[in-house]
Amino acid sequence: MDGCWLILTGLFSIYLFLQKGNSTLLRGSGVTGKKSMYELKIKEKIEQVTGLDDIKLTVPPPGFSGDLSSNAALASGIVPQKLAEELNGLDEVEKTDIAGPGFINITINGKALEDEIKEILSSPALYGGGEKKGKVLFEMVSSNPTGPLHIGHGRGAAIGDSLARIFEKLGYDVFREYYVNDTGNQMQLLGESVRCIQQGKEVPENGYRGDYMKQIAAGLTSSEDLSKAAGEKILGMHFETLNKFAVEYSSTVYESDFIRAKKVEDVIEEMKKRDLTYEKDGALWFRSSSFNDDADRVLIKKDGELTYFASDCAYHIDKAQRAERLVNIWGADHHGYVERLRAFFKAFGYAGKKRMDIVLYQLVDLKRGSEKVSMSTRAGEFVTLDEVLDEVGKDAARFFMLMRSSDAPLEFDLELAKEESSKNPVYYVQYSHARICSIFRKKGISFEDISPSDVQGLGNEEREIVKFLAHYPVLLQKCLQLDAPHLLTDYLRQSASAFHKYYDTVRVIGSKQERQRLALLRAVKEIIKDALGLLGVSAPEKM
RNA sequence: GCGCCCGUAGCUCAGUGGACAGAGCGUCGGCCUCCGGAGCCGAAAGUCGAAGGUUCGACUCCUUCCGGGCGUACCA
Numbered sequence: 001m002d003g004c005w006l007i008l009t010g011l012f013s014i015y016l017f018l019q020k021g022n023s024t025l026l027r028g029s030g031v032t033g034k035k036s037m038y039e040l041k042i043k044e045k046i047e048q049v050t051g052l053d054d055i056k057l058t059v060p061p062p063g064f065s066g067d068l069s070s071n072a073a074l075a076s077g078i079v080p081q082k083l084a085e086e087l088n089g090l091d092e093v094e095k096t097d098i099a100g101p102g103f104i105n106i107t108i109n110g111k112a113l114e115d116e117i118k119e120i121l122s123s124p125a126l127y128g129g130g131e132k133k134g135k136v137l138f139e140m141v142s143s144n145p146t147g148p149l150h151i152g153h154g155r156g157a158a159i160g161d162s163l164a165r166i167f168e169k170l171g172y173d174v175f176r177e178y179y180v181n182d183t184g185n186q187m188q189l190l191g192e193s194v195r196c197i198q199q200g201k202e203v204p205e206n207g208y209r210g211d212y213m214k215q216i217a218a219g220l221t222s223s224e225d226l227s228k229a230a231g232e233k234i235l236g237m238h239f240e241t242l243n244k245f246a247v248e249y250s251s252t253v254y255e256s257d258f259i260r261a262k263k264v265e266d267v268i269e270e271m272k273k274r275d276l277t278y279e280k281d282g283a284l285w286f287r288s289s290s291f292n293d294d295a296d297r298v299l300i301k302k303d304g305e306l307t308y309f310a311s312d313c314a315y316h317i318d319k320a321q322r323a324e325r326l327v328n329i330w331g332a333d334h335h336g337y338v339e340r341l342r343a344f345f346k347a348f349g350y351a352g353k354k355r356m357d358i359v360l361y362q363l364v365d366l367k368r369g370s371e372k373v374s375m376s377t378r379a380g381e382f383v384t385l386d387e388v389l390d391e392v393g394k395d396a397a398r399f400f401m402l403m404r405s406s407d408a409p410l411e412f413d414l415e416l417a418k419e420e421s422s423k424n425p426v427y428y429v430q431y432s433h434a435r436i437c438s439i440f441r442k443k444g445i446s447f448e449d450i451s452p453s454d455v456q457g458l459g460n461e462e463r464e465i466v467k468f469l470a471h472y473p474v475l476l477q478k479c480l481q482l483d484a485p486h487l488l489t490d491y492l493r494q495s496a497s498a499f500h501k502y503y504d505t506v507r508v509i510g511s512k513q514e515r516q517r518l519a520l521l522r523a524v525k526e527i528i529k530d531a532l533g534l535l536g537v538s539a540p541e542k543m
Numbered sequence: 544g545c546g547c548c549c550g551u552a553g554c555u556c557a558g559u560g561g562a563c564a565g566a567g568c569g570u571c572g573g574c575c576u577c578c579g580g581a582g583c584c585g586a587a588a589g590u591c592g593a594a595g596g597u598u599c600g601a602c603u604c605c606u607u608c609c610g611g612g613c614g615u616a617c618c619a
Contacts, residue, residue, distance in 0.1 A: 056559085058561090058562095060562085061563075064562080071562085075561080099562075100561085100562050101561080101599075101600080144619060181619060184618075184619060185619075186619050187619090281617080282617085283617050285617090294546070295615090297617095298616085298617045299617095300617085302617060305617080307616095307617070308619055332547080332548065332612090332613060332614085333613060333614065334619095335546085335613075336546080336547080336614050336615060338547085339546090360548080362549080362613080363612080363613080370554095403555090403556085409549075411555060413555090416568090420581070421581060422580095422581055423567085423581095425567075428567095428581075430581095431579085431581050431582085435579055435582085438578080438579055439578055442578055443578080481559090486557095487557090490566080490567095493567075494566085497566095497583095500583065501583070503578080503582080504584085505583085507578075509578045510577095542579095543579090543581075
């Protein structure tokens with residue numbers, strides 16, 4: 001029976017290899033040519049030997065030896081002994097054990113762990129980073145300028161900006177763009193609302209009101225193009241808020257410019273030429289249902305006006321011409337637009353050539369303790385991003401926005417975010433950084449006084465924490481691959497905890513191993529600082 | 544009706560097929576002559592919404608159903 005099973009799985013593995021072999025080759029190696037970063041190196045080796053695409057290394061469960069564990073032999077059908085042998089050939093591997101049905105448990109040797117710290121200390125900002133890669137264009141927030149940004153926009157900004165920082169770290173040439181929807185009914189309505197307020201009349205039923213509108217109306221004269229002028233003012237407010245939130249854009253583009261420059265017309269002409277459109281009921285339609293969308297979509301309304309979707313097509317063509325890869329950060333309430341945009345991409349032949357990620361994030365529920373905070377948009381009583389920033393500060397706001405997967409709704413507790421205690425994860429993490437800084441102050445040396453040569457030998461206490469640090473480069477790749485910056489908040493919490501635990505059991509200043517322990521602490525500090533930086537959160541030296 | 548997301552410990556959530564399901568908060572119980580106690584250690588707590596299926600192996604993939612959110616415009 002066993003023999004039979006082996007033959008079958010063997011055949012299956014050949015099948016898998018044939019299936020997956022190509023994509024592995026295409027992916028290209030050389031994620032990093034660096035000498036250290038053993039976890040990445042082992043990962044690449046396993047992928048090379050098994051032909052698997054993106055393998056996962058785990059930590060062996062309690063009771064098993066080893067520092068890292070892989071199920072790749074099982075998953076690929078390769079004989080575990082063969083893979084283990086290949087791994088034993090790596091300098092970083094002390095030994096391997098085969099356990100259970102074919103898990104390979106890998107023990108890292110002491111030298112590799114030391115080298116890892118040396119690598120961190122020699123160039124902290126570069127550790128875990130990548131080589132030069134192509135241009136990526138991020139589009140985020142892109143609210144129409146009719147009212148203040150609310151907390152949901154904040155989530156989009158935090159996800160987009162942090163993901164952008166991760167892309168930058170990994171070598172991509174990143175651009176952050178703000179697309180302004182400054183045309184259409186909403187903008188007309190904005191102009192009318194301003195006029196009504198100025199004339200002391202009742203604002204139209206679906207119009208804009210609230211304190212911000214009174215201020216804007218007061219700052220404009222009636223002779224201006226009220227819609228345009230008000231839009232510009234509100235856009236200015238948006239950027240002010242985003243600035244406070246540590247989000248900076250490289251460019252701003254206006255929907256109206258695309259229309260004025262006839263780019264939207266051009267795209268529609270091109271679509272007509274390619275027979276992607278038809279006329280019905282006086283409107284011009286795009287055959288998006290031929291490209292996996294639920295229904296066809298209107299490009300030009302029967303009144304002759306362009307739809308938002310039409311200019312969005314023009315905008316995305318423009319973006320695709322400027323970058324190799326596009327990332328759009330959208331609220332989940334826009335998920336209905338994903339397929340139509342993808343349909344357009346397919347129809348224009350971009351689908352296979354340019355990668356376009358659309359990250360959807362679920363809504364934010366604001367709470368104050370156990371009490372829900374109303375976010376009704378009516379009468380302008382919603383909680384703005386500005387108000388949240390003023391109340392809890394940039395660091396807490398950014399961190400909290402990134403604590404959850406973008407797929408999950410986010411519960412944002414204003415009370416917790418303000419709390420200066422270990423209950424608050426931001427403080428917990430920042431505290432670990434400040435505490436390490438304090439140790440160096442106490443010792444009276446600077447971080448630069450510690451160099452790679454101070455790393456000499458590691459005890460068992462150190463091993464655990466080094467393994468944790470060594471995982472950072474792999475984690476960053478995972479964040480990028482899954483468009484999931486929230487993984488960093490969890491990693492930071494665990495890093496902080498690993499440090500506190502270590503510091504609780506080991507004496508640093510005054511011990512025989514003082515120098516090397518300080519070296520380890522500096523490495524921890526550098527990783528925490530770097531990771532916080534990617535989240536847009538500060539790493540204070542004192543609190 | 545149809546589509547997308549979610550349903551995991553009292554609460555908020557991690558877990559992109561693998562070895563006995565994890566964390567934080569909350570609850571209960573320990574640890575300060577010592578480098579920041581804004582810290583550490585331990586305990587209790589789960590039929591992973593339900594039922595089928597695929598697999599050597601399913602919280603993870605497929606189908607159906609039940610809950611909740613969002614979307615289903617010639618609005619943006």
